Amino acid sequence: MGFNRLSTAFAAVTTLLAADLIRAAPCSSDPFKVLDAQNWVNPDDMTWADFKTPPGVDWADPSRKGSERNFNIALVTIDYRDKAFVVTGAPNSTIYGNPLLASASGIQRSDVPAFYRDLLNKPGDINRGHTLHEYWMQDSLGRYGVDLTAFGAYAMPASSFEYGIEDRMNGNGEYCPSGYKCDRDIRADALGLWRAEVGNATADSFELVFILSAGQDESSTWQEFGEMRFQSRDDVPDAFGPPPGLNGGNGTLPNWAKTRYVDWSSWAAASNIWPNAGDGSSTQAESSGMGTYAHELSHLLGIGDNYNNPYGNPRAAPMLAPSPCLTVARLTALVIPPVEGGSMGSLHSLRDKAQLGLVSNTSILHLSREGLATSGMVVATVTARAVDPGPSGLMGLRVDMDADRSPACSIETDVLCDGGGYNHYHVEVVDRMGADSFQPDHGVLLSKTTNDGWTQPFMWTIDANPQDIGLVDFVRPNGTKAYITMGDYRQLLDALFHAGTRSGSQFEHIDEANRLHFYVVDIHRDDAGVLSYTVAVRSLDGSGGSSKHGIELAAGSAKGGNPAGSGVTCAFELSNTGTFAGEGDASHPDSAAAYLDSDVFRLSAAVEGEGWRVEVPNALAAVKFGEKMTAKVAVGGSANAAASAVVTLTATSESDATVLATAKCSVSK
Ligand SMILES: *[C@@H]1O[C@H](CO)[C@@H](O)[C@H](O)[C@H]1NC(C)=O
Numbered sequence: 001m002g003f004n005r006l007s008t009a010f011a012a013v014t015t016l017l018a019a020d021l022i023r024a025a026p027c028s029s030d031p032f033k034v035l036d037a038q039n040w041v042n043p044d045d046m047t048w049a050d051f052k053t054p055p056g057v058d059w060a061d062p063s064r065k066g067s068e069r070n071f072n073i074a075l076v077t078i079d080y081r082d083k084a085f086v087v088t089g090a091p092n093s094t095i096y097g098n099p100l101l102a103s104a105s106g107i108q109r110s111d112v113p114a115f116y117r118d119l120l121n122k123p124g125d126i127n128r129g130h131t132l133h134e135y136w137m138q139d140s141l142g143r144y145g146v147d148l149t150a151f152g153a154y155a156m157p158a159s160s161f162e163y164g165i166e167d168r169m170n171g172n173g174e175y176c177p178s179g180y181k182c183d184r185d186i187r188a189d190a191l192g193l194w195r196a197e198v199g200n201a202t203a204d205s206f207e208l209v210f211i212l213s214a215g216q217d218e219s220s221t222w223q224e225f226g227e228m229r230f231q232s233r234d235d236v237p238d239a240f241g242p243p244p245g246l247n248g249g250n251g252t253l254p255n256w257a258k259t260r261y262v263d264w265s266s267w268a269a270a271s272n273i274w275p276n277a278g279d280g281s282s283t284q285a286e287s288s289g290m291g292t293y294a295h296e297l298s299h300l301l302g303i304g305d306n307y308n309n310p311y312g313n314p315r316a317a318p319m320l321a322p323s324p325c326l327t328v329a330r331l332t333a334l335v336i337p338p339v340e341g342g343s344m345g346s347l348h349s350l351r352d353k354a355q356l357g358l359v360s361n362t363s364i365l366h367l368s369r370e371g372l373a374t375s376g377m378v379v380a381t382v383t384a385r386a387v388d389p390g391p392s393g394l395m396g397l398r399v400d401m402d403a404d405r406s407p408a409c410s411i412e413t414d415v416l417c418d419g420g421g422y423n424h425y426h427v428e429v430v431d432r433m434g435a436d437s438f439q440p441d442h443g444v445l446l447s448k449t450t451n452d453g454w455t456q457p458f459m460w461t462i463d464a465n466p467q468d469i470g471l472v473d474f475v476r477p478n479g480t481k482a483y484i485t486m487g488d489y490r491q492l493l494d495a496l497f498h499a500g501t502r503s504g505s506q507f508e509h510i511d512e513a514n515r516l517h518f519y520v521v522d523i524h525r526d527d528a529g530v531l532s533y534t535v536a537v538r539s540l541d542g543s544g545g546s547s548k549h550g551i552e553l554a555a556g557s558a559k560g561g562n563p564a565g566s567g568v569t570c571a572f573e574l575s576n577t578g579t580f581a582g583e584g585d586a587s588h589p590d591s592a593a594a595y596l597d598s599d600v601f602r603l604s605a606a607v608e609g610e611g612w613r614v615e616v617p618n619a620l621a622a623v624k625f626g627e628k629m630t631a632k633v634a635v636g637g638s639a640n641a642a643a644s645a646v647v648t649l650t651a652t653s654e655s656d657a658t659v660l661a662t663a664k665c666s667v668s669k
């Protein structure tokens with residue numbers, strides 16, 4: 001696709017809607033308590049209060065350098081004869097309502113380069129201590145840091161709109177005022193001015209260049225100052241049209257222009273630049289937050305976009321997770337200076353971390369589907385990707401497939417068609433912590449992934465809730481609600497898998513065609529607040545491996561509590577009486593022996609007794625061979641319930657469905 005290297009900003013953090021965040025903590029002694037409820041948050045509703053510092057290292061500390069590399073990046077600032085830096089103006093002096101902060105207005109032009117250098121990379125009040133260096137240090141667990149040196153400001157030789165109106169998204173010159181030449185090369189002119197001043201030796205000493213352009217960017221204005229504000233293209237007022245006197249010379253250039261995803265936006269928005277990266281440099285505008293720089297830096301490191309056009313017809317599929325750094329979150333990230341929405345992108349997905357060298361290869365357990373058919377069930381604990389899992393911990397699993405056997409489907413007609421041709425699955429854990437604080441949810445992220453990092457989609461998120469999420473995108477000027485499309489990345493706000501029953505999400509995923517069954521067995525949060533999940537995966541082929549499977553279930557008992565009120569827990573001792581036979585001749589890329597010594601059992605419960613109800617809070621239990629654990633069933637009676645009831649628990653081995661046991665537990669009012 002022609003726009004592979006284009007991008008926009010990420011997670012929006014704009015309005016204040018704290019109500020969602022304040023929920024009564026359910027009583028922890030409630031036996032029916034949902035283990036891991038899904039309460040996703042729309043990024044539009046997040047605030048800085050959502051930021052959670054990961055325990056341990058202070059990644060923002062400027063004295064801590066990347067252990068492998070500190071990117072040496074030049075920040076080249078440019079302005080235009082028709083467009084000064086927004087931060088040099090008075091508050092609310094542009095048509096977009098910027099600059100927003102009094103503390104970031106009226107800045108001398110000569111101080112602008114240092115202002116943005118510090119905003120992006122020096123911990124301070126205005127950026128709340130958050131920097132690009134911090135982002136990359138956290139994302140790479142200390143491997144990569146960022147040094148930023150500012151240059152300019154340089155006055156560009158042409159008007160701003162001559163660079164902003166680009167043939168690839170704004171028509172073929174028909175929106176360019178007559179007498180001007182649009183689709184100009186911003187890189188050639190900006191880098192030329194910089195090289196002429198500092199000399200080639202200095203310029204060549206930088207690994208990367210960020211070009212920071214005066215003004216807003218198109219990616220964060222086309223919708224807000226297009227269809228969100230104006231009912232039709234003919235309603236766009238002169239203030240958002242071409243500059244006075246430049247309306248085509250003959251008075252016929254409209255106040256709107258073609259934009260990237262839809263037919264029109266205001267001319268002003270369409271004539272802004274759209275951030276992109278290539279050839280060792282990236283372009284940003286004053287409204288581009290750190291998230292945009294992180295995104296474009298990823299492109300410079302050799303990885304493409306992973307997002308679709310959600311407005312296309314036919315719709316492309318939601319090929320993206322809300323999680324990886326390389327998705328698009330169109331959004332309300334239009335504030336200058338960019339200290340709200342878009343100021344912190346999410347962490348890279350595990351697939352992308354592996355490609356970019358942001359994670360130790362040993363933090364990923366490499367398995368193969370073919371190996372699973374021989375080895376049997378793999379059970380592992382995976383730590384949230386915002387935290388260092390330590391030398392023996394795991395950040396995730398990769399399951400290689402010798403071919404993607406999903407049946408063919410059409411991405412033109414089926415919005416949920418993934419296009420096929422994937423090389424593996426990745427399993428990782430997302431927590432709303434660190435740069436992932438502005439993720440919509442915590443949970444297990446399951447994705448189909450490819451080796452190739454340029455042809456999209458290279459990551460296809462398995463959506464635990466594939467149905468239309470029914471989210472209002474915005475309210476049109478005529479009062480009609482506009483809902484997000486089925487292809488919008490926000491369909492994935494509820495995509496993550498959760499542990500336990502009744503979560504609002506799923507705890508397992510079966511890919512029948514690819515012969516794989518994934519499980520989310522349990523959730524753990526340690527005293528330091530670090531999230532991890534027990535996950536499992538097995539092949540639907542083979543006979544469960546060479547280990548011998550067995551189970552014993554002792555009679556259950558219920559102690560204390562209030563059986564006819566909030567209910568009680570029937571506790572059953574579940575023993576894995578099988579014998580572990582080792583890895584055998586399974587051919588996983590990594591040795592999986594340490595993860596093969598458990599079986600996963602499925603629990604189901606029934607109750608006999610008028611007016612009594614049962615629930616298994618968790619329908620899965622992983623138990624090591626030769627060990628035991630407590631299986632729990634919640635049981636409760638209504639006020640009119642029979643005096644007593646009998647609960648029956650059935651536990652079945654997922655590795656061998658003939659291995660099962662039942663046991664009973666009596667309760668009375
Ligand atoms: C910004 O200016 C516009 C136009 O003059 C005005 O309508 C708006 O209320 C102002 N906003 C603030 C926050 O002052």
Ligand SMILES: *[C@@H]1O[C@H](CO)[C@@H](O)[C@H](O)[C@H]1NC(C)=O
Pocket residue numbers: 195200
């Ligand atoms: C500096 O580098 C640019 C592009 O890399 C090249 O076009 C130019 O000739 C060089 N200038 C000198 C003085 O070497």
Ligand SMILES: *[C@@H]1O[C@H](CO)[C@@H](O)[C@H](O)[C@H]1NC(C)=O
Pocket residue numbers: 174177178248250251252253
């Ligand atoms: C007016 O200018 C526009 C853009 O330059 C051009 O397409 C159009 O044909 C002109 N119209 C007339 C009546 O000259």
Ligand SMILES: *[C@@H]1O[C@H](CO)[C@@H](O)[C@H](O)[C@H]1NC(C)=O
Pocket residue numbers: 231476478479480
């Ligand atoms: C509002 O505008 C939208 C988009 O133009 C249109 O589809 C819808 O019918 C309009 N609603 C009303 C009530 O006019």
Ligand SMILES: *[C@@H]1O[C@H](CO)[C@@H](O)[C@H](O)[C@H]1NC(C)=O
Pocket residue numbers: 361366589590
């Ligand atoms: C990572 O580990 C896998 C499995 O052990 C191996 O095949 C691969 O070559 C390793 N990759 C790197 C970059 O070391």
